[in-house]
Amino acid sequence: MESRRILIINGHPDAAPTRLCAALAEAYARGALACGHQVRRVCLGSLDVPLLASQAEFDTAPPAHIAAIQADLSWAEHLVLVFPLWLGGAPAKLKALLEQLMRRGFGFQSDTKGMSARLTGRSARLIVTMGMPAAMYRLYFGAQGVMSVERGILRLTGMKPVRDTFFGGVDTAGPARLRGWLDRVEKLGAQGD
Numbered sequence: 001m002e003s004r005r006i007l008i009i010n011g012h013p014d015a016a017p018t019r020l021c022a023a024l025a026e027a028y029a030r031g032a033l034a035c036g037h038q039v040r041r042v043c044l045g046s047l048d049v050p051l052l053a054s055q056a057e058f059d060t061a062p063p064a065h066i067a068a069i070q071a072d073l074s075w076a077e078h079l080v081l082v083f084p085l086w087l088g089g090a091p092a093k094l095k096a097l098l099e100q101l102m103r104r105g106f107g108f109q110s111d112t113k114g115m116s117a118r119l120t121g122r123s124a125r126l127i128v129t130m131g132m133p134a135a136m137y138r139l140y141f142g143a144q145g146v147m148s149v150e151r152g153i154l155r156l157t158g159m160k161p162v163r164d165t166f167f168g169g170v171d172t173a174g175p176a177r178l179r180g181w182l183d184r185v186e187k188l189g190a191q192g193d
């Protein structure tokens with residue numbers, strides 16, 4: 001298998017290593033590194049992410065620590081985004097990071113002729129944990145909050161394919177179920193997927 005350049009973002013606002021999202025990001029990295037993929041990692045919980053407040057800000061370059069993550073994303077062939085479902089979607093701090101990262105000129109370019117994607121040639125996987133059963137989120141809620149990240153942000157910037165993996169019922173999952181999820185994610189890492 002060809003080695004891939006992979007950026008893993010643990011998109012949990014809480015940097016505690018005891019969170020399930022931290023364990024899943026770790027499992028993905030373990031699998032990827034064991035199979036020769038190159039890995040860079042970002043932990044949202046350890047970052048200072050200012051809220052983007054104006055069109056003028058969106059149209060200019062971000063602060064240096066956000067620009068460094070843009071550079072990681074430019075380097076990467078595959079983005080892995082791990083986050084918990086909070087009130088039906090991505091936690092506000094993760095949305096804030098995505099707004100910072102995908103400023104005009106980086107994620108996409110728009111001019112009088114329309115919009116052009118600037119992150120083509122990259123794929124992505126979202127790994128989302130949630131309290132409710134995953135099937136309920138997909139079927140009853142249409143996974144709308146996650147789709148807004150998949151379609152409204154990542155696909156808009158040209159990433160393709162964008163795949164997702166949902167783990168539901170996390171707050172009551174026993175050790176065997178958790179182990180199974182970590183193994184599954186480690187395998188995704190090994191496949192660079």
Ligand SMILES: Cc1cc2nc3c(=O)[nH]c(=O)nc-3n(C[C@H](O)[C@H](O)[C@H](O)COP(=O)(O)O)c2cc1C
Pocket residue numbers: 012018019020021022083084085086087088089129130131132133170171
């Ligand atoms: C602020 C907050 C909002 C939440 N909203 C939802 C929700 O809308 N739907 C759901 O199924 N679970 C919800 N949960 C449960 C979390 O998704 C769950 O605890 C988390 O995925 C566990 O992963 P972690 O150990 O990495 O935090 C919420 C939890 C918190 C703290």
